Every structure is written in C-alpha cells, then in structure tokens.
Amino acid sequence: MSATVAEEGIQKPQVLRFWSTTTGKKAVMAVTGAILALFVIGHLIGNLQIFLGPDQFNGYARALRHLPELVWPVRVILFISVILHIWSSIELAVTKSEARPVGYTRWKPAGSSYASRTMYWSGPIVAAFVVYHLMQFTFGVGGTPYNRLDTYGNVISGFRVPAVSLFYIFAMALLCLHLRHGLWSLFQTLGFYHPRHTPRIHRAASLISLFIFFGFISIPIAVMLRVIPPIL
Amino acid sequence: MKLIFHIWRQRDRGSPGRMVRYEKDGLNPDMSMLEALDVLNEDLTIKGEDPVVFEHDCREGICGSCGFMINGVAHGPLLKTTVCQLTLRHFENGQELYLEPWRAKAFPILRDLMVDRSAFDRIIASGGYISTPTGSAPDGNVIPISKEAAERAMDAAACIGCGACVAACPNASASLFTGAKISHLGLLPQGQPERASRALRMVARMNEEGFGQCTNIGECEAVCPKGIRLEVISRMNHDFLKASWAARQPATD
Ligand code: HEM
Ligand code: FES
Numbered sequence: 111m112s113a114t115v116a117e118e119g120i121q122k123p124q125v126l127r128f129w130s131t132t133t134g135k136k137a138v139m140a141v142t143g144a145i146l147a148l149f150v151i152g153h154l155i156g157n158l159q160i161f162l163g164p165d166q167f168n169g170y171a172r173a174l175r176h177l178p179e180l181v182w183p184v185r186v187i188l189f190i191s192v193i194l195h196i197w198s199s200i201e202l203a204v205t206k207s208e209a210r211p212v213g214y215t216r217w218k219p220a221g222s223s224y225a226s227r228t229m230y231w232s233g234p235i236v237a238a239f240v241v242y243h244l245m246q247f248t249f250g251v252g253g254t255p256y257n258r259l260d261t262y263g264n265v266i267s268g269f270r271v272p273a274v275s276l277f278y279i280f281a282m283a284l285l286c287l288h289l290r291h292g293l294w295s296l297f298q299t300l301g302f303y304h305p306r307h308t309p310r311i312h313r314a315a316s317l318i319s320l321f322i323f324f325g326f327i328s329i330p331i332a333v334m335l336r337v338i339p340p341i342l
Numbered sequence: 343m344k345l346i347f348h349i350w351r352q353r354d355r356g357s358p359g360r361m362v363r364y365e366k367d368g369l370n371p372d373m374s375m376l377e378a379l380d381v382l383n384e385d386l387t388i389k390g391e392d393p394v395v396f397e398h399d400c401r402e403g404i405c406g407s408c409g410f411m412i413n414g415v416a417h418g419p420l421l422k423t424t425v426c427q428l429t430l431r432h433f434e435n436g437q438e439l440y441l442e443p444w445r446a447k448a449f450p451i452l453r454d455l456m457v458d459r460s461a462f463d464r465i466i467a468s469g470g471y472i473s474t475p476t477g478s479a480p481d482g483n484v485i486p487i488s489k490e491a492a493e494r495a496m497d498a499a500a501c502i503g504c505g506a507c508v509a510a511c512p513n514a515s516a517s518l519f520t521g522a523k524i525s526h527l528g529l530l531p532q533g534q535p536e537r538a539s540r541a542l543r544m545v546a547r548m549n550e551e552g553f554g555q556c557t558n559i560g561e562c563e564a565v566c567p568k569g570i571r572l573e574v575i576s577r578m579n580h581d582f583l584k585a586s587w588a589a590r591q592p593a594t595d
Contacts, residue, residue, distance in 0.1 A: 128586045132515075132555035133545050133579055202555050209447055209514035209554030215361060216440050218414035220510060221564025227512065229557060295558040301580025303573040 132205060135198040140296035142191040142198075147289055149188055151318070154325045160338060161328075164262040171261035196237060203230055225291040232288040239281035246274075266333055266340045275330035286323035290316055343369045343430060345378065346438045349394055352451050359451065361440070371431040375418065376401060376408060378430055396455040403427040403567060406502030409509070410455040411442040416506035416565040424504060424567045444509035447552040448516070459505050461551040462519060468547035469540035470523040472532050491529050498526035500568040507562035507570075513554030518562040520548045521574035528581055538588065541581035 128134035156174075160167045174181055219227065246252025246268055247261075254274060255267040269275045293315035297303070332338045344367040352359030366382050373381070376398050383393035399407040408426045412418035418428045433439065441455060449457040499522075507518035524541055527533030533540070556575055563572050 124586065124589055127546075131545050131549050131582070133582045134586065136555055136557075137579070137583055206513040206554045209552060210445055210512075211447055212445055214411060214414060214442055214445055216411070216414035216442070217512075220415050220561055222559035222561045226557065226559035291558075298558045298572065298576045299556075299579055301576050301583055303576035305573070308573075 132202065135202055136299045138194055139198045139202075140299040142195040143292050144296050145187065145191045146195065147293060149184070150285070150289075150322060154322060157329060158325060160262065160265060161332070167262045167265075168260065192237075192240075196233075199230065199233055206230075223291060225287040226295070228287060229291060232284040236281060236285050236288055239277070239285075242277070243281075263340070265329065266338065269330040269333035272334065275334055278330050279327045282323050282326045285326075286319045289319040289322060293318060343367075343371050343435050345369060345430065345433060346436065347382065348438065348440045349454070350442045350451075351392075351394070351454055352443075354453055355450055359454075361442075369430055371429065373430050374401070375412070375425045375428045375430065394455065395453040397457075398426055401426040404502060406504040409444065409504045409506055411440070411444070411509060413440050416444070416510040417504075417567055421564075422567055422569050424502075427567075444505050446508050446514035448514065449505060449508060457505070459503070461553070462503050462505065462516070464551060465516065465520055465544055465547045466523060469536065469543035470527065472527060472536060474532060485531050487531060495526050495529040498522045498529065498570065498574050501526070501566075501570050502568055504567060506565045506567060508553060510561040510565040511554070511556075512559070512561065513557060515556045515562070516548050516551070516553035517556035517575045517578065518566065518570055518572070520544050521576075521578035522570050524581055525574040525577045528577065537581060538585035541578065541585045542589070545578065545582045 122130070129138070156170060159170050225232075242252060246254060246256075247264055250256030250258065250264075252268070252274075254264070254271060256264050269278070294308070294311045297308070297311050302308075329338070344365065347364045347366065348361045349364060350359050351362045364382055364386075366378065366385070369378050369381065376396065379394055379396060386393050396410060397407045399405045401408075403424045403426060406424075408424055409417055410425060412425070412428075417423060417425050418432075420428050420432050443449075443451050443455045444457045444459075446457075448461040449459055452458050501519060501522035503519060505519075508514050508516050511517075524544055527540065528537050558572065558575070560572060563570065
C-alpha cells in the first residue's frame with residue numbers, strides 16, 4: 111500500500127503533514143515516552159546500587175563521569191525526547207480543550223482507569239519533579255548539602271529532609287500512574303493490538319510501573335529509616 | 343412509574359441553553375426512554391410548550407439516529423444499548439435523570455437533544471469507500487475472503503455512527519468511529535487499493551472537523567452500543583503510520 115503526497119492534495123512537506131495530525135503527534139509522544147521509560151528503568155537499576163554501600167555507589171557514579179562518550183549522547187537523546195514529549199502534550203492539550211468547548215453538567219466514567227484520565231496532570235507534575243531533581247543532584251542547587259564527588263553523601267543528606275523525601279515519593283506515585291497507562295497506550299498508539307497479547311501488555315505495564323514506584327521510593331524510605339547509613 | 347427529568351433545552355444553534363426540570367408520572371416501566379419523552383412531549387404540547395426535540399428513526403437500535411447522555415453516560419447505564427432500546431425498568435421509581443445532548447465542537451447542537459453529526463458523513467466521504475465498477479452483480483466467491491477477515495470486518499461494520507464514542511470521550515475524539523470505518527474496509531481485499539490514502543485522508547478529515555486526539559482511555563469502547571473494540575483505533579493508527587512513512591512524491595510524467 112502506498113499513497114502519493116499529491117494524491118492528498120496538500121503541498122506541505124510530509125513531516126509537517128504528519129505533525130499536523132493528532133495521530134502523528136501521539137506517535138511522537140509514544141516513541142519519546144518509550145525512550146524516557148527505558149531511561150527510567152535503567153536509572154532505577156543504577157540507583158538501587160546504593161544498597162550495596164558507598165564504595166559501590168560512588169564507584170558507579172565515578173564510572174559514569176568517566177564515560178562522557180556514553181553519557182552525553184544519552185543526555186542529548188533524553189533532552190530531545192523530553193522537549194518533543196512535552197511539546198506534543200501541550201499541543202494536544204489545546205486540541206482537547208478546543209474539541210469540547212462546552213462541558214457536561216454531569217459526566218461519569220464508564221470504562222476508563224484513573225491513571226488514563228489523569229495523564230495531563232501526572233505528566234506536568236513529573237516534569238516539575240524532574241527539574242527539581244536535576245537541580246538537587248546534578249547541579250547541586252536544590253538547597254540540600256552537595257559535594258560533586260560524593261554522590262552517596264548527597265543522596266543521604268538530601269533524603270534526610272522529610273519534605274524532600276515526601277515530594278520524591280509523591281512524584282514517583284504520579285510517575286507510576288503515568289506509566290501504568292502510558293506503557294500500554296504506546297503500543298496502541300503505534301498500531302499494535304492483539305486480543306491475546308494486549309491483555310499481557312496491560313499486565314506488564316502495571317507490574318513495571320509498580321516496580322518503578324517501589325524501587326525508587328525504597329531509597330528515600332531507607333534513608334529516613336536509617337537503613338542506609340551515612341558514611342562516618 | 344415516576345421519573346424526574348432534567349433536560350437540556352436550547353432553541354437553536356446560536357441560542358444559549360439551560361437544563362429544565364420536568365416531572366412525569368404514570369410512565370410504564372416497559373416503555374423505552376424515547377417513548378417516555380414522547381409522553382412527556384404530549385403533555386408539553388397540550389400545555390402549549392415546545393416539545394423536547396431528539397433524533398430517532400428505527401427505534402430498534404440499528405439506525406444510529408438516537409442518542410443523548412443520561413446521568414453522564416452516553417446512551418445511559420445499560421451496556422451495548424441505544425436510548426431507543428433502553429427501557430424504563432432499568433431506572434428506579436422517582437429517579438432523577440439528567441439528559442444532555444452529545445457535546446463536541448464538531449457536533450453543534452441544533453435544538454435541545456439533537457446535534458448535527460454531518461461531520462461523520464464528511465469523514466466517510468473523505469475515504470470511507472472503495473472504487474469499484476458498478477453494474478451487474480459480481481459472481482459469488484470470486485474474491486476469496488478468509489472467515490476471520492470477514493468476521494472482523496463485519497464486527498467493525500456494525501458501527502451505526504450514533505456518535506456516542508465522541509460524546510463519551512473526554513477529548514471528543516472520533517477515533518473509534520473513524521477506526522471502525524478504516525478497519526471495516528481495510529480488512530477486506532476490496533479495500534486494499536485505497537487503504538493507504540484512506541487512512542491519510544480520513545485521519546486528516548477527522549482532525550479538520552475539530553475532533554480531539556485519542557488517549558486510549560477506553561470510554562468510547564465502554565459506551566458503544568455495537569461493541570466496537572479499541573482494536574479498530576490501533577488499526578487506524580497502524581494504517582496511518584505506515585501510509586505516512588511510505589507516502590511518495592507524485593511520479594513526474
Ligand atoms: C519520566 C518521564 C516521562 C515518561 C517516562 C513518560 C512516558 C509516557 C508514555 C509512555 C506515554 C504514552 C504515549 C501514548 O499514549 O502512546 C505518555 C503519555 C503522555 N505523557 Fe508522558 N512521560 C514522561 C513525562 C511526561 C511529562 C514531563 C509530561 C508533561 C508535560 C508528560 C505528558 C504526557 C501526556 C499528556 C501523555 C498522554 C498523551 C496522550 O495520550 O495523548 N509526560 N508518557
Ligand atoms: S432510533 Fe435507530 S438506533 Fe435508536
């Protein structure tokens with residue numbers, strides 16, 4: 111199957127025509143969302159090494175600092191993904207609000223999950239979290255003690271502040287919700303549905319997002335409960 | 343049986359509307375929702391008021407003319423049932439019912455509970471057809487079609503175009519409708535030649551009409567009186583993405 115561009119009677123370049131449709135923007139969200147989700151999983155596996163002690167964890171951080179040829183391409187890809195993901199979500203949020211200018215006096219969900227209905231809330235809050243998170247642990251301007259060479263210490267002193275830990279836990283709960291819907295939705299958006307496999311994707315999305323939630327919050331909780339000790 | 347209706351009343355496209363309360367006693371639980379409105383309208387007519395306008399035709403759940411929101415759910419609380427097939431026995435005596443028209447920019451309200459769904463017709467006209475010679479009927483079984491493809495095309499073709507999917511969707515997306523039409527034709531051999539351009543055109547038209555995006559939340563599937571599944575939306579996405587990728591510049595002659 112193939113159509114010609116002229117057959118559609120529009121002279122715009124194909125990329126712009128693609129971007130001008132909701133289906134095209136959703137595909138961009140799905141691909142960039144998948145990239146971000148893969149990063150989140152990798153980041154979690156890296157972070158969990160904090161339970162193996164300061165030497166292991168700081169060694170891991172040092173190894174990453176000495177691998178600019180890995181770190182920088184990943185940063186660039188993540189940056190582009192975040193920009194595209196947020197840009198399409200803003201345009202789609204506008205489309206969505208224009209599509210129903212007058213709302214119902216009553217509306218009751220008949221089949222959708224809470225996670226799916228709150229994508230346009232959980233996303234922006236996670237974005238705000240990411241900004242704070244980078245300020246705190248990458249740039250060291252988050253208001254908690256920071257030493258560029260002691261990543262382990264930064265985490266301990268950061269999470270000793272209950273408000274900081276609570277904000278992290280809250281943000282992870284929202285990320286979990288976002289991915290609970292997003293991880294299956296992206297398959298649907300990219301055109302994959304199968305009556306046998308889609309229910310499995312649903313289950314996998316729930317499991318992976320719960321793993322991400324419990325994995326990440328285990329760190330602030332362990333620090334607050336003094337399970338992860340400071341270096342003496 | 344008694345019901346208390348709160349019904350959206352609006353004179354025409356341009357006028358403001360409002361919810362108006364009506365009490366109606368002496369209803370028969372075996373009546374359909376539309377019959378209840380018929381009886382209410384008789385009262386209103388006798389009183390010299392304007393009857394409540396709503397769309398209807400077959401009253402047997404197959405034409406797709408009827409439809410409005412009942413207490414925030416498209417076609418009311420009963421699964422896979424249009425309002426013309428929804429009987430009053432599914433409600434409690436004295437229950438309050440809020441009846442509102444489908445709400446979407448692409449479905450302007452014509453009057454009361456009646457909206458203009460011609461945007462759906464324009465989506466169909468943009469690509470929901472096959473080009474085939476007409477004339478004498480083709481011989482049977484000339485084109486082999488697998489049982490599975492025939493069944494799935496038939497499932498998608500069950501869409502009656504009532505608009506409940508748009509009404510239920512928080513984004514007022516027409517993806518379930520458009521996906522059903524694209525799947526119905528795209529699953530059959532006769533639909534292959536235009537499969538790519540159909541997806542590109544129908545998706546573009548759907549956007550131009552002002553429908554929103556699909557966020558795969560599944561409200562449409564839940565309220566669809568014909569049980570159309572979300573699978574048709576992923577088929578639409580698949581055909582659209584593939585066609586966008588493969589689209590060529592026109593051959594120069
Ligand atoms: C760690 C960060 C993030 C990850 C891993 C992520 C992942 C995803 C995934 C996989 C989807 C599914 C795409 C689809 O429906 O096909 C999605 C959708 C969405 N994301 Fe994110 N996202 C992240 C951050 C954000 C941020 C910061 C925003 C906010 C501006 C955001 C807003 C949205 C919205 C609104 C959707 C729904 C799109 C739609 O269904 O139309 N996300 N996200
Ligand atoms: S009147 Fe035909 S489907 Fe309800």
